Amino acid sequence: MIKLYNTFTRKIEEFKPLKPGLVGMYTCGPTVYGPGHLGHARSYTNFDLLKRLFLYNGLKVKHVLNITDIHDDMIKKARELEITVQELADRYIPLFKKDLADLNILPADVYPRVTEYIPEIIKMIKVLVDKSFAYIAKDGSVYFDIAKFKNYGKLSGIKLEQAKTGTRVATDKYEKEQTSDFALWKAWKKGEPYWLSPWGKGRPGWHIECSVMANKYLGKTIDLHAGAMDLKFPHHENEIAQSEAANGVKFANYWFHAGLLEVEGQKMSKSLGNYIEIKEIKKRGFNPLALRYLFLTAHYRSKMNFTWKGLEGAQVALQRLRSAISQFQEASRRSLSQEKLTQIDKYKEKFLEAINNDLKIPEGLVVVWEVVKSNIPSHDKYELLLDFDQVLGLHLAAQKKVKIKIPSKITSLIDEREQFRRGNQWKKADEVRKQIEKLGWK
The missing domain is CATH 1.10.287 (Helix Hairpins)
Structure with a gap:
């Protein structure tokens, strides 16, 4: 039995997919206007661990990870670089996928780009307008009326009476104290990309895209929606409102939010000089899987503090584990006593119990080292560790012991x-x- 913390209900619950044996999983992807940073790396690693958990338990997973290729930030960045928004997206999407591969993150089944779904986005906005959940402003923008959706704020905890109902916010990102009607469709401004709509030239707001793409590939009600903790408001709150207003059914049964990352005890930001891009890890001579190992040492919901010293320790631990694996691999198969068989089963049960209880990967990692130090036969250690690595994703099966004389x-x-x-x-x-x-x- 898999148990996960559901951000919506604020409690740990048994995970039950809508269709037995199949999980519909949607994760918020990147806004592609720059290289990925360590915060992104941690979030996508945690989503990958969740997906691997489902697979390890024998479930199939249909995974959708969207790519935001039209956004306020992208328009601003494209202007700075004097290129089109599409050129900006095409520059960074391959880098994003390369980062995922370096971290051994399993690919999604679908990577839908927002600009490929404009007709579907317009269709959902029309439904919201027709149902009076949205209204058209004088400039041709369309806004969602949060006062019309009685359950607004249930995910993030904001109370509707505290919101600025009747006022509007045009930007894609804003804080709780700025809560107000949000943009579904933004009227065209000179120099911006646009599409034709019933309300004139314009482009989608940020939040509507995920509602449309989740519905397109996973249905009106999805099993699980994952994202970083900082997306809970306003993005995920707005997704729930517009999806449930349009479709008349619950949007997602489970909400999975990954904790944020600090660097050397401070929030990561360019102004503090501690903004670290994922590519910097390799540049400094570290294996990206050492970064993955480091992420495994903290529970996915906790805030994590990244330090270079911590990464050095993770790299040493990974090297030790790989060295042990290569030695175990060479050992010959031996017949096992009942005592050893029982011991192996206990390790399997202990590992499964840890990961199935709200994805407690750090406890699973403890079991890994218990196996390494145990007295069960080496070949059985090897097979057991490779079995665990289906969840951990550290590429342990790739280890081979080769003696090389270095000059x-x-x-x-x-x-x-x-x-x-x-x-x-x-x-x-x-x-x-x-x-x-x-x-x-x-």
């Missing part, structure tokens, strides 16, 4: 590079890395 000149350069890295002299460390690569080593 003394290369080992000296490696030591020199390591000293520069420890001293935070990244430029010099990178120069030494290039020397090593020129000599045919990586």
Whole structure:
């Protein structure tokens, strides 16, 4: 039995999909106007762990991950770069997918782009207007009237009487104290991309896209909607309102929100100089799967503090685990006593109990190391750890023990590079890395 914390009900519940054996899972994807950062990496890793949990329990998963390719932030960035919004999206979508692959995140079944679903978006907005849940402003924009939706605020906890009903907010992102009617369709402004609609030239607001694409691929009621904690309001709150107003049924049965990431004890921001892009991990000589391992050490709902020292520790732990795996792999199969069989079953049960209880991956990781240090035969350790790795996603099956003699000149350069890295002299460390690569080593 899988139990998950449902943000909507604020309690841990047994997970039961609408169709036995099949999970319809929707996750909010990126707004593609720049490289991904560590916060994104943690969120998508946690969504991946959830998906792997379902698969490990024998469920099939239909996974939809949208890509926002039209947005206020994208228009602003495209202007800065003097390119079109589409060119901006086409530049960063491949990078996003490369980041996912580096972190060994299973691909979604569908990656719908907002601009490919404009007719469907217009159709849903028309339904909302016809039902009087939305109204048309003088400039041709269309707004959702939150006062008309009696359950508004149930997800985030905001009370409708505290909201600024009758007022409007045109921006895609805003705070709780700015709660008011939100844009479903934005009237065209000079220099912006647009599509024709019954209300004139314009483009979709941010929130409507997910309602439309979830409905398109998963139906009017979906099993589970996942996203980062900072999307709970206004994005997810607005998704619920417009979806349920349009369709007349519950939008999502379970809401899964992943905790946010701090860097060295502070909120990550460019102004503080602690904004770390995912590509920086490899640039500094770390394996992206060491970052994944680090994420496994914190529960998905908790706030996590990233430090470079912590990442170094995660890389060492991953290397130790891989080394152990390669040794276990070479061991020959031995007949097992009943005692050893019982011990293996207990480890399996303990791991499954941990992950099935609100995805307690850190407890599952403890079981991994208990197996490594146990007295069960090495080959059985190997098979058991590969079984667990179906959830952990650390690519443990790829480990092979190969003895390679490294020339003394290369080992000296490696030591020199390591000293520069420890001293935070990244430029010099990178120069030494290039020397090593020129000599045919990586």
